[in-house]
Amino acid sequence: MIELQGQVALVTGAGRGIGRAVALELARAGADLVLCARTQAQLEEVAAEIRTLGRRALVATGDVSQVAPVEAIVAQALQEFAHIDILVNNAGIRRDAVLLRMKEEDWDEVLQVNLRSAFVCTRAVSKGMLKKRSGRIINISSVIALMGNAGQANYAASKAGLIGFTRSVARELASRGITVNAVAPGYIETEMTRDLPQKAREWIQERIPMGFLGQPEDVAKMVRFLSAPETRYVTGQVFNVDGGMVM
Numbered sequence: 424m425i426e427l428q429g430q431v432a433l434v435t436g437a438g439r440g441i442g443r444a445v446a447l448e449l450a451r452a453g454a455d456l457v458l459c460a461r462t463q464a465q466l467e468e469v470a471a472e473i474r475t476l477g478r479r480a481l482v483a484t485g486d487v488s489q490v491a492p493v494e495a496i497v498a499q500a501l502q503e504f505a506h507i508d509i510l511v512n513n514a515g516i517r518r519d520a521v522l523l524r525m526k527e528e529d530w531d532e533v534l535q536v537n538l539r540s541a542f543v544c545t546r547a548v549s550k551g552m553l554k555k556r557s558g559r560i561i562n563i564s565s566v567i568a569l570m571g572n573a574g575q576a577n578y579a580a581s582k583a584g585l586i587g588f589t590r591s592v593a594r595e596l597a598s599r600g601i602t603v604n605a606v607a608p609g610y611i612e613t614e615m616t617r618d619l620p621q622k623a624r625e626w627i628q629e630r631i632p633m634g635f636l637g638q639p640e641d642v643a644k645m646v647r648f649l650s651a652p653e654t655r656y657v658t659g660q661v662f663n664v665d666g667g668m669v670m
């Protein structure tokens with residue numbers, strides 16, 4: 424079923440990992456894509472894959488935590504497609520350290536990229552959604568927001584902040600036909616988790632009832648579900664995609 428035909432999705436951090444998988448999944452469901460990240464080369468590769476699926480793709484580079492580049496990206500997208508129907512706030516980083524060794528710049532950078540970007544992008548994109556009285560906003564949080572993790576106080580705070588942001592904006596926009604939800608992935612095989620030491624990987628695996636790490640596509644399927652017309656009555660929720668790690 425082509426349930427997203429005629430819709431336009433903007434995905435941040437779309438050059439690799441979960442963002443890339445989300446962009447491809449939405450394209451397979453019929454959407455055209457605006458792909459954002461800081462590095463152009465990876466975005467061009469994803470755009471080429473989307474075009475082979477018969478969908479349109481616009482590559483828009485820039486730091487999505489800053490107002491000026493985001494406003495330029497949204498203006499470029501509206502010029503190309505006239506509307507943005509789905510926003511996936513996916514761009515994220517980690518700068519891990521135990522509390523006493525955590526530098527202020529590690530704290531600030533993680534909060535800026537993981538949380539401020541969602542605010543900046545949502546504010547910019549929701550203007551058009553409000554006029555259209557429809558839209559889907561999906562924020563990629565993390566199970567770390569729910570369970571905490573030693574060495575990730577900055578990351579956990581940013582991802583927990585995203586959940587509060589999701590629920591508040593969901594309340595603000597619900598009467599205008601716009602849903603706002605969060606997806607909380609567990610441990611997913613991407614660049615972000617590639618450098619996990621073997622011991623940490625084993626420790627994690629033991630705590631996942633399903634016994635294995637997820638793939639970016641597992642998260643992408645949930646984002647597609649939340650983007651579809653069928654989920655018009657679902658808002659302000661957090662959906663874990665974690666093999667049962669948190670329940």
Ligand SMILES: NC(=O)c1ccc[n+]([C@@H]2O[C@H](COP(=O)([O-])OP(=O)(O)OC[C@H]3O[C@@H](n4cnc5c(N)ncnc54)[C@H](O)[C@@H]3O)[C@@H](O)[C@H]2O)c1
Pocket residue numbers: 435436437438439440441442459460461462485486487488513514515516536563564565566607608609610611612613614615616
């Ligand atoms: N991999 C996991 O296990 C996991 C688990 C839970 C949540 N997440 C979250 O999922 C999202 C994607 O993670 P991933 O594993 O695919 O990571 P990744 O490092 O493979 O990809 C992150 C993407 O974000 C982009 N990005 C980073 N900072 C940016 C900025 N300021 N402006 C624009 N783009 C920026 C990068 O260029 C990259 O394309 C992140 O928000 C991450 O926190 C990942």
